Every structure is written in C-alpha cells, then in structure tokens.
Amino acid sequence: MQPSEFRTEFHITPQVNNERAKCDGFIFTNLKDGKPIRMSYHIRNTVGMIINAVPDPDTHLLVALSREGGNVLGFNIFSMTYQFRLVKRAFTQLQCNSINSRHILRFYGKKQKLIYYHESHANIEIRNSFSLKRLSSFGLTEICKEVGLSATFSDLRISIDLDYIPHLSSMILLLGSKIVLVSEKKTNQKPSVIFSIKGDEAYHSITYKEKRKVLLVEGMFSMMLLGLDNMGISQLRILKSNL
C-alpha cells in the first residue's frame, strides 16, 4: 500500500518555540556597587514562561506560575535566600492553557496555603505551599448556585477575583457586584454574600491586608474600603478622586 500524498498546503512544519529564549534578566545582590549578575542559564530553560509570581517575605519563598505548554501549567517554588534557586515544582493539566485565560495565584506562607484559580476548569484550589499537593477544591459553579448567581456564571468565571482571610479561615470572592465569603472547610457554613454593591460601578479587584484587617475593592471610578472583624464587615468607606 502506497502512503497517501498530502498537498503542500496540508504539510505542517513544527517550529521551535522561541518564547523561552526571550527571557533574560539580571539579579542585583549588592545594590551598593550596582553590579548585576546575569540570571543563570539553567533557570531559564527548566522553567517555562513565568506568567505570575508571588513572593512571601515570611517564608522567604517565591511561588511562580509557569506556562509549560498548551495544556500544562507549572507551580514553581523558588528560595529567595539562595539567589532564587528552584526548590520544588509540580504540574497540572488544563483543558486550555491560553495566555489570555483568567488565572489567580495567592500565597500565604504563614498558613502554608497556595490558592489558585484558572478559568478553564473554574475551580478554586487550595494547595499546600511546601508540598504543592492539592488540599481542597471549590467549584465556582456550585458557589454561584449557592449564592444565586448561576445566571451570570459565564461572566463571573472570567471576572472573578479573590483573596484569603486568615483570621476567618475563609476566602473572600468578588463575584460581580457581590462579595462572597467561602469557608475553606467545606463542612463549615455554606458560601454567603456578605456585601452587595449598589450602583453602576464595576468593581474588578479585591485585596485583603491582614495587618489592618482591611479589604480593598477597586473599581473603574471609585474604591471601597471595608473593615473586617470576627463577625463580618465593621466599616465601609467609598473613595473617589477628582483626578
């Protein structure tokens, strides 16, 4: 049997991905003399394209999310005390690892927690920040169902933002105009809406600062500061600038 001949337009010639070759950088360990050290070659070639990196000053570690291919994402832990040496890595398979996908990475070294979300599976994963093992997973579909936001799920899966509140052992989610508290232990209380934003402002980002127990919600034209105590929201300020 003769092998079939494809027309030339169907021939596929794979090209070497040169994205990694573009990665280049310097480390300044002695800022007084300003002498740079070129980032070592092996670091660039063992880790894919770094798309997000979160340092933790308490544990002296840096967690970086790297794109290892069309369907593979890597979690990489670097030691910041040893010139960013790679100490641990793990991979996860995704249906679609497009660079445009919404991904969130939060790192809480004190509690050994790594919180990760990716649009393609719409799951919030909590991983151990040392072993990188998955501890629990929360489906955004179920959370939306619990708080009555199922109708807007397709929008929320790409606009979600979240942070972690250690003293409540919970995650705080910004789902459109609702701020939702989700306990990290599934046996505890169900996800609940702790604040509904009124007005036309579209808020897109939520950040929690543990030292001050303050939550910042950012919008296009204004910002909201919410004070948190053990019961929930204790104070609210809406800030607008004339700039």
Add this chain to the structure above:
Amino acid sequence: MLCWNPIEEVFVVSQRISPRKENHYILSYATPNLTHIGSLLNIPSLGDYYDEDSQSLFFIEGEGNHKYVSFLDLKGISARLGCPDNPAVLDGECMVYVPEDLESDEYSLRYYKDTLIVKKRFHFQSDKFTR
C-alpha cells in the same frame, strides 16, 4: 493602581499621559476625602513593582541604553508630605542602572531584602490581547 499602603493610608495610581509615559499620583485616605498629596511626573511606562516589606515602589526611568531602576520610599510619606493644598512633585531615587544588553520595552521587577531582579517581560505575539 500601582500600590496600596494601608499603614500610611495611601494609594499610588498611574495615569497614562502619552503612549510611553505616565504620571504617578499619591493619594491619601487618612483625611475624610481622598487627597492628592504628591506626584511623580513623566515616568516611562517600562515596569514597576511594589515591595510591601520595605514599603517601596520601584520603577524604571531613563531612555534607550541609559535606563535605571528608581524607588520611592512610602514609609512615613503621610507625615513627610502632610496634606498640602499643592501636591508635592517628587523624584525617584536611583538604585541601579539597567545593563545595556537588557534592552526591552517592558520589564518585570522583583525586590526582596536588598536583592533586585530585573527581567524582560514577555510579549505574546500570537495572542491578540491579555487580560
């Protein structure tokens, strides 16, 4: 928004003034209203990073082969600047020069306890937009 410092009760926000330049504004919420207390003007849009530990905002200044990493220390900035009627125009403090062979349109910066990393930022040519 470039950074939020809840200790000093300030935000630093940036406003694009030309395709490659931006102004950084320091806004204080220590007062009942959001008050503009200081500015860094005409900063190239090359990259920035805020280190919470040192409360410093790092950014790149200069042009061509003469780029350098500058920083603005936000520690005590509310007390230093107060809430003047006319916001102060500030300058970044030069930290290190970016090596000439690291020419790029955009950089990624990281700082950790006297160690600074300056890297080229990726450009994903095959993707039409990034979120």
